[in-house]
Amino acid sequence: MTGRPAQASTTRAPRPLPVDRPCPLDPPAELQYLRTELPVAPLAFPDGPPGWLVTRYDDVRTALADPRLSSRRPHLNSHIRASLITPAEMAALRPSDLLTSDPPEHTRLRRLVSGQFTTRRMALLAPRIQDIVDQHLDALAAAPRPVDLMTTVALPVPSLVISELLGVPYTDRDRDRDRDRYQRLTAELLSLDRTREQLLASKAEMKDYLLHLIRTRRAEPADDLLSGLLQAQATDTTLTDDEIAALAQLILIAGHETTANVIGLATLLLLRPPRLWDTVRRRPDLVDGVIEETLRHATVLQFGLLRVAREPLTLAGQPIAAGERVVLHLPAANRDGARFTDPDHFDPHRPDAAKHLSFGHGPHHCIGDQLARTELRTLLTTMLHRFPDLRLATDPDEVATHRHRVVHGPARLPVDFTP
Template sequence: MTDPTQDPHFLQDPYPAYAALRSTCPVQPVPAGSGGRPSYLVTGYAEAREALGDARLSKDTAVFFAGKGSRRRLHPAVAHTMLASDPPRHTRLRKLVTKAFTTGAVTQLRPFIARVADELLDRWPGGGPFDFMAGLAVPLPVIVICELLGVPRADRSDVRRWSAQLFAAGEPDVIDTASHAVADYMTHLIATKRRDPGSSLLDRLVAARDGDGHLREEELVSLAVLLLVAGHETTTNALGNALLALLQHPTELDRLRKDPDGIPAALDELLRFDSAVSTATFRFTTETVTLGGTDIPAGVPVLVALGAANRDPARFPAPDRLDLNRGAAAHLAFGHGIHRCLGAPLARAEMEIALRTVLARFPGIRLAVPAERLDWRRTRLVRGLTSLPVLA
């Protein structure tokens, strides 16, 4: 299989390729490019959901890569995050940050999110072209997560640049360098907060580390890096994908324009229709696992294609049609099981407020260029636009 990130047709619309793979077999081997053992790709919904919840599929990358002699220079704080761990370590780390992302905690952030969205859109008087990605979809989640973690305003553009570089498919040196930059930055920020404590989430994590010793220093840095990067990447891509889907389906867009209170319910279908995460983060089998009738040997990676699963007609009839009346709450855009996206309530709030604000202030919003001319990020993990030029 060739690298899909080098195929402009796949980047523009991966779903026909996913459908072809799924129709052949919902779980199938993907040949290794360097003569190693193949990975297995999961494209069916039922199989993806099962894989995401199967404890025999480990996420502990430290165990998988031990002794394999990788030439990579990825910083340990990026390579071994909470996402790359299994219980009980994963359970312990997740418990430390869960309260910050509950529905109640996010409700308290909503006025701040709305204020930031308005301030960002104030820079677009309407009429002329506006890049929705650069103007709103990127800065809004960055500002919110940085505010939550206590990252100074002056540092936020660096944070966004390093985060984007971490997803640079086919550029391992760029990824490795960015991993050290963001980890070194968070190490410095943690030291600053020890000298001058505040009330941010990161301050509370520092206090937990220094208080009861249940959080090791390297785990503190890793958790800070994960929250910083994951706290905005998914939302940025989901926002761009959602608005593009609506602009390409004017009937559905008009429905939300007339009834903005329907936006929260519409989010599930928008998330399903064009998932911001194409492929779930790394997993590997700890023993032979039978999935979708396919026997997967022990010790091989399993790639769960969330975007493909969310377009499986066996679960979502007519999956290539955007239907805001569809009951799509079972989508896998945020994953499933113990690793389901911790920040899902925050992402949903940011999406709802952003879309509500845009449609209220610019009811005539439309694409400024044909959809086929839009540029997509060249990365295997996430699906998102580099820019989204619009007019009002």
């Protein structure tokens, strides 16, 4: 993308967040103009007063670590759609979690969760990840072609891995019905086109489901994250079942929906012309570069992160008043030419791709980043080996992506191969 898009405006009047993509793998074209000419731009919100949109890498990175910008907010998606749920309803259905809290509450919750993401537990998960990958690639090999990679591999693999980590009972994981239930609920909670009644129903069902799992693990503890949090509850009397359910919901959603879409996007990037699949298959040492570059080039959190100013501050020369909302646009920051050379080019050899902001920065840096990288590395390495002639069964520019969901990625990814 070069030059100023036709739809960009020189006015400083607040404008809605740009969301229309020129192609499935590129962010909205207007973001490039804003990043260059108006890096802290007035932003119109669907409800309430206007705020600000931040698009430069350095500014976004600085803001992510600035304690004056609060993560507390009335609704996760309020810069995309008008809030459908009142703050009181939100508090009743889901208390604060790692995404929506500030210190000292955030510090307490993060310490509890990080204590469960131990090196030992991740090491124990590694062979299970390989087993789950092998099983689903067997299913891919046996499926009628063309086959949708998303439903056959990309979604179920991280779904089962996060079940293993959380401690969803084996009988639940073994039943497609139960797995489909939380995959459905996750998709519903991330969708932006649902009614108030539908959203309330999904939130209530998810909470009931997770509280049921908590009761199960309290009666039958095991070596998993839910059991670990329940053990912590014995010494931290402030930790409630509702808080554990909220943390489990965040881990469940972030742990499988985001990873699933990175799998789909990485595969699409490798299979489209000039077909880097063959290059990486011959050079498996490039897999880590593919992962980091996919996270940078095709950032899955497509609408940015919302913050609220706790006090007046200045960001890139722009005064921001206390109480004003600020959207930190990760896809725009990850395509900033001032930080990444030739940023619109997908390059598995890029030496600094891991400097992307897709896992955040500062106190809210994603706690499961290494688990996600392990899953992605295992799946891509195995798939490259087992399916050397994997190919798209559709035009790459016509791959449908999630336009009305917080997480960006292919809605379907039809692929073919020689058996």
